[in-house]
Amino acid sequence: xxxxxxVPGFLVLFVFMGMGYTALNKTPEPKTHIVEIKKLKxxxxxxxxxxxxxxxxxxxxFFPHDVTEEKxxxxxxxxxxxxxxxxxxxTESSDYLCNLHKVMxxxxxxx
Amino acid sequence: MRTIKRMHILAGMxxxxxxxxxxxxxxxxxxxxxxVASVAVVANQIDxxxxxxxxxxxxNKDVLEFAQRMLTDHxxxxxxxxxxxxxxxxxxxDNAVSQSLLEGAKETKKMLQKASKKKFDQxxxxxxxxxxxxxxxxIKNLLIPESENSELKELLTNVLPALEAHLEHAKMVQKxxxxx
Ligand SMILES: [Cu+2]
Numbered sequence: 417x418x419x420x421x422x423v424p425g426f427l428v429l430f431v432f433m434g435m436g437y438t439a440l441n442k443t444p445e446p447k448t449h450i451v452e453i454k455k456l457k458x459x460x461x462x463x464x465x466x467x468x469x470x471x472x473x474x475x476x477x478f479f480p481h482d483v484t485e486e487k488x489x490x491x492x493x494x495x496x497x498x499x500x501x502x503x504x505x506x507t508e509s510s511d512y513l514c515n516l517h518k519v520m521x522x523x524x525x526x527x
Numbered sequence: 528m529r530t531i532k533r534m535h536i537l538a539g540m541x542x543x544x545x546x547x548x549x550x551x552x553x554x555x556x557x558x559x560x561x562x563v564a565s566v567a568v569v570a571n572q573i574d575x576x577x578x579x580x581x582x583x584x585x586x587n588k589d590v591l592e593f594a595q596r597m598l599t600d601h602x603x604x605x606x607x608x609x610x611x612x613x614x615x616x617x618x619x620x621d622n623a624v625s626q627s628l629l630e631g632a633k634e635t636k637k638m639l640q641k642a643s644k645k646k647f648d649q650x651x652x653x654x655x656x657x658x659x660x661x662x663x664x665x666i667k668n669l670l671i672p673e674s675e676n677s678e679l680k681e682l683l684t685n686v687l688p689a690l691e692a693h694l695e696h697a698k699m700v701q702k703x704x705x706x707x
Contacts, residue, residue: 456688
């Protein structure tokens with residue numbers, strides 16, 4: 417009687433341990449975020465992401481814009497015409513701007 | 528002294544432009560959509576013509592960059608306006624406001640051509656600040672209220688943030704130029 421219960425008991429235990437193991441080791445899938453460029457604004461202007469997430473900027477204006485790291489110009493999209501988009505995997509927090517319209521500013525915060 | 532004089536001339540011209548536009552709108556509140564379209568196109572063409580002079584006369588990197596931006600962006604606005612009037616089967620119609628803008632621009636172009644090499648950047652960028660301020664006012668207080676077609680109104684509304692960005696950009700360049 418006791419033995420018969422013991423086997424399924426172990427089985428259940430193994431299954432749970434297995435689940436716990438995969439849950440601990442599975443890093444969450446990187447996410448993709450969208451920033452719209454509209455009426456000379458980055459929307460949202462401030463975006464919090466996880467390291468490794470991708471951000472896609474889409475130019476919805478009929479004016480050309482770009483996306484350029486503000487302090488050193490460490491990275492930059494080329495000029496984005498109407499409807500064009502550009503993506504980047506984000507590894508660190510940065511302030512950015514449109515180098516064509518320098519009053520257009522945005523911020524990426526890596527949690 | 529000269530700077531003060533020049534600023535007075537510019538301020539005077541801006542006031543004239545705004546005065547002219549608002550007086551016109553009070554006397555003659557009916558500006559048809561084809562006329563609004565004409566004013567919008569002319570106002571953009573004028574800034575392009577100033578930028579073309581700057582591209583030839585300036586050697587300053589910030590001024591050239593700004594002028595290039597004006598060429599690109601104001602051409603984009605004209606393209607949108609042309610696309611819209613074509614879609615609406617409307618032909619922009621010449622009118623007193625367009626004419627007064629062109630008259631004012633003639634004087635300004637003379638001033639830009641005559642300015643000494645040394646003073647050119649300052650004269651150009653001061654005028655850009657004044658001109659964008661005047662055009663923003665005119666769009667808000669005259670062209671948007673006067674336009675009936677919702678798409679025309681929308682186009683004008685969408686152009687405002689660009690003009691405001693240009694104005695801020697012009698002010699940034701103005702600060703740099705006045706240091707030289
Ligand atoms: Cu831009």
